[in-house]
Amino acid sequence: MKCPYCNQETTRVIDSRPADDNSSIRRRRLCDECGKRFTTYEKVETIPLIVIKKDNNREQYDRSKIEAGVLRACHKRPVSVNQINALVDEVETEIFNREEKEIESKLIGEIVMDKLKDLEAVAYVRFASVYREFKDINTFMNELKKILDK
Incomplete structure (x- = not known):
């Protein structure tokens, strides 16, 4: 996952928890280069209806x-x-x-x-x-x- 601040690809997940009634996962990430934190969401890909x-x-x-x-x-x-x-x-x-x-x-x-x-x-x-x-x-x-x- 690219860091939105410095565009480096070396980031790691520091916390994961369910979001939106367990339909997605919220992940807190830390950039190894600049040290800034950001949040991403992971959701199941659905069939386009x-x-x-x-x-x-x-x-x-x-x-x-x-x-x-x-x-x-x-x-x-x-x-x-x-x-x-x-x-x-x-x-x-x-x-x-x-x-x-x-x-x-x-x-x-x-x-x-x-x-x-x-x-x-x-x-x-x-x-x-x-x-x-x-x-x-x-x-x-x-x-x-x-x-x-x-």
């Missing part, structure tokens, strides 16, 4: 898109940032555990809705109304009835 959109276009998976949709749905609702992050982590875990190289955006949306339904009912309906493209009030009411029946 391709998302198949509704129009059959393909694009690389982007966590921030799920986060943005969930944040919009939870706007002005009693849902903490930690709860949102946990929900997105759960969605990601479910997606990557499928071990597929391609996944339909439709399936990702269904997983998000399933998780939101358990977290916050209003956020769920907001997300569903955009995701399922409710065309009229009847479609909206049908979705609300499903929630009320449970």
Whole structure:
């Protein structure tokens, strides 16, 4: 590992510990040349995931898109940032555990809705109304009835 201060390649690990819920390792390193310390992170390399959109276009998976949709749905609702992050982590875990190289955006949306339904009912309906493209009030009411029946 090159030192970011002097660019020498003679560095050594002086401390290692788990980071990010054991999904990566944080390493403190020491440069043998200049004596400065720096931190590196080691993470498992994942298979790049391709998302198949509704129009059959393909694009690389982007966590921030799920986060943005969930944040919009939870706007002005009693849902903490930690709860949102946990929900997105759960969605990601479910997606990557499928071990597929391609996944339909439709399936990702269904997983998000399933998780939101358990977290916050209003956020769920907001997300569903955009995701399922409710065309009229009847479609909206049908979705609300499903929630009320449970």
